[in-house]
Amino acid sequence: MGLLFGALAGAGGAIADIAKKDQDAASDEKRARMLADLEEQKTLRIEEARAQRQRQAGIAQGSQIASEASRLRGQSDAAAINAKFGSNAAAEDVAALDNNPGARKAYGLPELGRLGSLETRAQAAENLGYLDASRETRGLIQAEIGNLRNEANDKATNRRLDLAEANSARSAARQEALAAAQIAHIKAQTAYQSSQDELLYKKEARSATYDALNGANQDIKGIEKQMSDPMIDENLKGILNIQLSSTRDEAKRLRTALARSGLEGSEKPESKTGFDPAKYQIGGKPVPTTSAGTGDAIASRSQTAMQAAPDSRILGQVIMPSIGAKFPIVQDDNGDKKLDVSGDVILQNLRKTVLSVPSVELKMDIGAAINNRIDQLQQLENEIATKEFRNPLKLTGL
Amino acid sequence: MQKITDPILKQAAAQVDAKVQPNLRQSYDSIITAGMDLMFNKSTNRYLHEALGDGANLEKTVPDLMAGGMMLLYNESKREMSIDAAMLAIVPLMCQVLEYAEQALDAEITPEMVAKITLESYRAVAKRFGLDKQPTINGVTQPGPQPQMAGGLPGAQSQRGV
Numbered sequence A: 001m002g003l004l005f006g007a008l009a010g011a012g013g014a015i016a017d018i019a020k021k022d023q024d025a026a027s028d029e030k031r032a033r034m035l036a037d038l039e040e041q042k043t044l045r046i047e048e049a050r051a052q053r054q055r056q057a058g059i060a061q062g063s064q065i066a067s068e069a070s071r072l073r074g075q076s077d078a079a080a081i082n083a084k085f086g087s088n089a090a091a092e093d094v095a096a097l098d099n100n101p102g103a104r105k106a107y108g109l110p111e112l113g114r115l116g117s118l119e120t121r122a123q124a125a126e127n128l129g130y131l132d133a134s135r136e137t138r139g140l141i142q143a144e145i146g147n148l149r150n151e152a153n154d155k156a157t158n159r160r161l162d163l164a165e166a167n168s169a170r171s172a173a174r175q176e177a178l179a180a181a182q183i184a185h186i187k188a189q190t191a192y193q194s195s196q197d198e199l200l201y202k203k204e205a206r207s208a209t210y211d212a213l214n215g216a217n218q219d220i221k222g223i224e225k226q227m228s229d230p231m232i233d234e235n236l237k238g239i240l241n242i243q244l245s246s247t248r249d250e251a252k253r254l255r256t257a258l259a260r261s262g263l264e265g266s267e268k269p270e271s272k273t274g275f276d277p278a279k280y281q282i283g284g285k286p287v288p289t290t291s292a293g294t295g296d297a298i299a300s301r302s303q304t305a306m307q308a309a310p311d312s313r314i315l316g317q318v319i320m321p322s323i324g325a326k327f328p329i330v331q332d333d334n335g336d337k338k339l340d341v342s343g344d345v346i347l348q349n350l351r352k353t354v355l356s357v358p359s360v361e362l363k364m365d366i367g368a369a370i371n372n373r374i375d376q377l378q379q380l381e382n383e384i385a386t387k388e389f390r391n392p393l394k395l396t397g398l
Numbered sequence B: 001m002q003k004i005t006d007p008i009l010k011q012a013a014a015q016v017d018a019k020v021q022p023n024l025r026q027s028y029d030s031i032i033t034a035g036m037d038l039m040f041n042k043s044t045n046r047y048l049h050e051a052l053g054d055g056a057n058l059e060k061t062v063p064d065l066m067a068g069g070m071m072l073l074y075n076e077s078k079r080e081m082s083i084d085a086a087m088l089a090i091v092p093l094m095c096q097v098l099e100y101a102e103q104a105l106d107a108e109i110t111p112e113m114v115a116k117i118t119l120e121s122y123r124a125v126a127k128r129f130g131l132d133k134q135p136t137i138n139g140v141t142q143p144g145p146q147p148q149m150a151g152g153l154p155g156a157q158s159q160r161g162v
Helices: A002-085 A092-099 A101-106 A114-127 A131-151 A155-191 A195-227 A234-263 A292-308 A343-355 A359-385 A392-397 B007-018 B022-040 B045-052 B058-076 B083-105 B111-128 B135-141
Strands: A314-320 A325-331 A337-339
Touching (some): A002 A234, A002 B045, A002 B083, A092 A101, A114 A131, A114 A234, A131 A155, A155 A195, A155 A234, B007 B083, B007 B111, B022 B045, B022 B058, B045 B058, B045 B083, B083 B111
Antiparallel strands (some): A314 A325, A325 A337
């Protein structure tokens, strides 16, 4: 009997174990289903939160763009009024004209048509760096222009509309190029490993800014030319006015950016100097190199000097910008080229460099400044004396 | 094991999950499920969302959230929830919160942040459970997940499930 009860008890325990395992398995399955459902809920909540953030960002962005557009309009209106009446109004002073068509007419300002408003809005979005919004608005402008073109039946109007469209597209392309440069900047900032990489990046960034400035200046000229058309209609004139004002602003910004990158005074888009930003370092100094690039520049200068040189022995000259000295390249008795570093030349340079001592140094200590120049020349003379001079370009790094 | 896509968070959660003792597994799974429900259920998600704000100060907000959430679950379980399992569930649930912040709020999550938030979350939850005055809670002060604490907390009650 004892055995039987023992067996029964054992069987009862086994049955209880099986029942518990079944219960656990069911419970695990249920929990797994719940977890799967919660994972879906999590994905949904994340999507909802992202959508909400985008909506909020869109509202904030729209408000910022509207405010910037109003400022741009005010700026353009103030400039037009000041030009006409010789006044000194600021953008804020003429803000009220926005909603007063009668007053606008009285001041001779163009009507704020839909195209004009869209153009200002696109420009404002660009200024704030909202390139997607700007692209979207420019898309609207293109569509509006398309509609107007369909309605217009004379060729002149179509031509003007084409011009307005092209202006808008060019401005957008410039912004895209600058944005790409900015992205490259961020990438380079995080990725660059050596100062050489940084230098390369800065050259590229300056080059992009310079190209953009050139583009903006060309656009200004183009828009001014279009505005000089006596047959231009008022609506289009309004758009061009806005485009002109914003392009001038852009050019101003680019000039400032270029100046900050160390090229102040170097960029003169109107002059045809063939300025190449890649040949300049940060700070605007020429890139010191022994490669053919700078060599060409030196050779070019040497050639100029050679033409001016009265002495037939003088083949050219090497300019040392760091100390403001010039040394003639002469041919020795063996026919080899060499630098003339004779006492006369040194003295001549000394006179020149003493005269060209910057005024700041003069104010500080003229004696010290002159001594400093003499030391520099002495050092140069020593260095030249210790080298067998064959290639003048090798000395440009001094 | 719940799904986490961020590799840092996934690793942190998996490390803890792999070391859950069999006797704590059921309680642990229940706490995870209840915690997920609390965080991502439509009716309660907004509390999580509002508490995280713009996701800029996660090192402060997440430990507070973890402590508040654990206490809520503990009270809902009529104080029968296993504290040992709860301490283990901190890291996986915290990883869920951080992944939400990362994906919904574009918050940046770094390994250093995960380590710091883990430590602070342990401290915050332990403090709420009154474990911070226990001598062995010093083990919590190690950064990163602390699965070896399971069952070793003298203040922890026996496993009674959630």
